[in-house]
Amino acid sequence: xxxSHIRPWLAAVAQCSRRVSRTAASGTSKRFMSASASKExxxxxxxxxxxxxxxxxxxxxLIEYFSQYxxxxxxxxxxxxxxxLHRPTAPANLTLSALxxxxxxxxxxxALMNPNFxxxxxxxxxGITVVDLDHTLPLLRRAANVVxxxxxxxxxxxxxxxxADLRPVVRKAAERIGERxxxxxxxxxxxTLTNKIVMFGPDVAKSEQVIPDLVILLNPIPNMHAIxxxxxxxxxxxxxxxxxxDPRIVMYPIPANDESTRTAELIAGVLSVAGRExxxxxAEELARNQKARSQTRSRVRDRDSAAARP
Amino acid sequence: xxxARSVARTALRTRTYSTATTxxxxxxxxxxxxxxxxxxxxxxxxxxxYTGRAAYYDQINGLETAIQHTRSALQKLxxxxxxxxARHSIPPGHHxxxxxxxxxxxxxxxxxxxxxxxxxxxxxxxxxxxxxxxVAGVGMLADRVAGVLEVFERENxxxxxxxxxxKPVEFDEHGRSYTVGRRKESAARVWVIPVQKxxxxxxxxxxxxxxxxxxxxxxxxxxxxxxxxxxSDSPLKPITVTTTNILINNTxxxxxxxxxxxxERVVRPFxxxxxxxxxxxxxxxxxxxxSGQSGAVSLGIAKALSAHAPEVEPLLRRAKLMRxxxxxxxxxxxxxxxxRKAYTWVKR
Numbered sequence: 001x002x003x004s005h006i007r008p009w010l011a012a013v014a015q016c017s018r019r020v021s022r023t024a025a026s027g028t029s030k031r032f033m034s035a036s037a038s039k040e041x042x043x044x045x046x047x048x049x050x051x052x053x054x055x056x057x058x059x060x061x062l063i064e065y066f067s068q069y070x071x072x073x074x075x076x077x078x079x080x081x082x083x084x085l086h087r088p089t090a091p092a093n094l095t096l097s098a099l100x101x102x103x104x105x106x107x108x109x110x111a112l113m114n115p116n117f118x119x120x121x122x123x124x125x126x127g128i129t130v131v132d133l134d135h136t137l138p139l140l141r142r143a144a145n146v147v148x149x150x151x152x153x154x155x156x157x158x159x160x161x162x163x164a165d166l167r168p169v170v171r172k173a174a175e176r177i178g179e180r181x182x183x184x185x186x187x188x189x190x191x192t193l194t195n196k197i198v199m200f201g202p203d204v205a206k207s208e209q210v211i212p213d214l215v216i217l218l219n220p221i222p223n224m225h226a227i228x229x230x231x232x233x234x235x236x237x238x239x240x241x242x243x244x245x246d247p248r249i250v251m252y253p254i255p256a257n258d259e260s261t262r263t264a265e266l267i268a269g270v271l272s273v274a275g276r277e278x279x280x281x282x283a284e285e286l287a288r289n290q291k292a293r294s295q296t297r298s299r300v301r302d303r304d305s306a307a308a309r310p
Numbered sequence: 311x312x313x314a315r316s317v318a319r320t321a322l323r324t325r326t327y328s329t330a331t332t333x334x335x336x337x338x339x340x341x342x343x344x345x346x347x348x349x350x351x352x353x354x355x356x357x358x359x360y361t362g363r364a365a366y367y368d369q370i371n372g373l374e375t376a377i378q379h380t381r382s383a384l385q386k387l388x389x390x391x392x393x394x395x396a397r398h399s400i401p402p403g404h405h406x407x408x409x410x411x412x413x414x415x416x417x418x419x420x421x422x423x424x425x426x427x428x429x430x431x432x433x434x435x436x437x438x439x440x441x442x443x444x445v446a447g448v449g450m451l452a453d454r455v456a457g458v459l460e461v462f463e464r465e466n467x468x469x470x471x472x473x474x475x476x477k478p479v480e481f482d483e484h485g486r487s488y489t490v491g492r493r494k495e496s497a498a499r500v501w502v503i504p505v506q507k508x509x510x511x512x513x514x515x516x517x518x519x520x521x522x523x524x525x526x527x528x529x530x531x532x533x534x535x536x537x538x539x540x541x542s543d544s545p546l547k548p549i550t551v552t553t554t555n556i557l558i559n560n561t562x563x564x565x566x567x568x569x570x571x572x573x574e575r576v577v578r579p580f581x582x583x584x585x586x587x588x589x590x591x592x593x594x595x596x597x598x599x600x601s602g603q604s605g606a607v608s609l610g611i612a613k614a615l616s617a618h619a620p621e622v623e624p625l626l627r628r629a630k631l632m633r634x635x636x637x638x639x640x641x642x643x644x645x646x647x648x649x650r651k652a653y654t655w656v657k658r
Contacts, residue, residue, distance in 0.1 A: 040395050041395065042395055042396070042398050042399040043395075043396055043399040044399065046445075046446070046447035048399075049445065049446040049447060050446075050447065052388075052396065053387060053388040053389065053446070056388035057388050060388075154350065156353050158360050160360075171357075171371065174357050175357070179353070180353060181357065182354070182357050182358070182359055182360050183357055183358070183360075184358075184360050184361050185361070185367075186361055186367070188360075189361070189362040192360055192362060199362055200362075204354075207351065207352070208351055208352055208353065208354050209350070209351040209352065209353050209354075210354070212360070
């Protein structure tokens with residue numbers, strides 16, 4: 001672009017940068033400043049609104065153009081906080097540093113440590129039990145294999161995360177796996193599995209498969225009813241076990257920080273990706289069986305017709 | 311002997327079965343259809359099944375998804391986040407959401423107030439996005455969001471919003487308005503029709519038949535001398551006033567209301583509006599006395615004028631002519647001769 005093209009834009013940028021400091025001081029901070037060209041009077045007609053939108057779009061285009069001369073780190077190629085929920089890692093790509101970065105190694109106070117958690121504790125620092133991530137990583141991979149295996153056999157999986165920040169996590173994890181996954185973001189009602197006839201009605205309890213094939217708990221401490229019901233109904237469980245919890249309450253414990261949202265997002269993401277892989281395997285198996293069945297049918301038909309002919 | 315006994319014993323110990331099915335070597339199974347080992351029961355449909363309130367949480371999830379998509383669409387259109395001056399330009403929302411009982415019926419499940427309020431919060435959020443899209447002229451997005459919200463609106467939404475507002479006055483095929491006015495025990499039904507303009511405007515009109523005030527305006531004397539009046543000897547050109555009729559119970563105004571105060575009350579809306587001689591009035595009034603009936607007719611005329619000439623309504627409102635006077639005769643109470651009057655107080 002020649003200088004004659006850029007000169008008016010440079011003037012505009014100079015104007016913009018002056019206004020940015022003013023607006024920043026006033027406290028109305030936005031990602032893209034819009035006060036440069038727009039007036040502060042209220043917008044009356046549709047044309048005013050269109051002009052407002054176009055001004056903003058122009059500002060964005062301007063910044064977009066000049067960003068090539070700025071830092072190589074952009075919003076597109078750096079890690080953003082929403083990536084842990086929307087872009088999960090696969091179990092094969094999981095690293096120890098990712099677990100550390102999400103804060104999975106922070107346990108609870110040393111005084112509150114459950115003695116059965118000792119094998120998974122690395123040590124104590126500042127009165128806090130530090131979880132040994134060298135145990136967490138293989139146990140998380142094992143749990144991922146369990147999820148994959150259950151999904152590959154066509155089993156139903158339930159994600160349980162009964163905190164406000166865990167609600168979108170369990171929902172997204174269940175959606176990622178697909179049809180055979182469910183989520184519980186609010187309180188687990190006691191009797192969901194053991195009292196299913198009263199809970200869901202006799203028709204549903206008899207005709208549908210109510211007992212799931214796997215339950216994954218992101219916060220097991222408030223969901224002891226769910227854990228007990230799974231034990232009664234012989235449902236395998238996976239759970240994030242913190243240092244104040246006995247790891248034996250679930251079948252496949254994952255020793256990690258249960259209070260951190262990012263840790264829960266990472267773990268639920270890994271398990272849901274494994275589940276998605278299992279669903280794909282199941283679909284492949286079904287297709288293979290279907291093909292084999294159709295081949296056998298055609299062979300039997302040919303044999304019968306050959307026998308019937310003479 | 312021991313061997314024989316042990317052989318016999320083993321023969322007795324091992325039981326030989328005569329089985330129904332014969333042993334089939336695996337190679338012969340290639341033409342046999344594989345039987346499905348386990349008959350799988352169908353799984354629940356909703357992903358919220360294990361919450362125990364699938365219908366409610368399905369709605370919540372659906373609304374949250376709609377909010378997310380609408381938000382991202384508005385961000386792409388540069389309509390979010392909105393600065394304060396733009397936010398003030400958005401008209402306020404008039405929404406009438408479904409009641410808690412209605413929602414309970416819709417979901418076919420019990421609903422607590424906190425859950426209902428949570429759903430309402432999501433609906434209000436989505437409605438605010440719809441209003442932004444609407445005012446900015448993004449019709450398609452606004453219509454789609456409105457379609458989602460329509461499910462949760464009450465059927466009698468228009469009726470609820472129109473509560474407290476006056477019903478619009480309708481005109482018939484001749485251009486007449488029909489309004490009702492009430493005062494004390496009187497009720498007046500008033501038909502008002504605009505007067506047809508005369509063809510020629512230059513002719514000097516004679517005095518009106520029934521309007522006293524119009525006649526009075528014709529022969530107003532010039533009190534202060536002006537240059538033109540001083541220069542010319544001819545009298546001033548009289549003001550043309552169209553003839554109007556005010557009929558109450560089929561009698562002219564002057565005949566029905568002999569008291570000037572009542573006549574003044576009837577004609578006052580025209581005076582305030584500046585529309586004297588513009589409309590003909592036909593009223594049927596019943597009940598009460600003279601002042602009550604004149605007040606009722608006045609209210610009816612004021613309502614009719616605001617329908618015929620809406621720009622006149624603020625004038626009438628400020629003059630307190632649009633208000634149905636709520637004062638009624640107070641009832642007599644026991645222990646008193648009249649509503650307020652008390653019997654003479656006796657010390658003993």
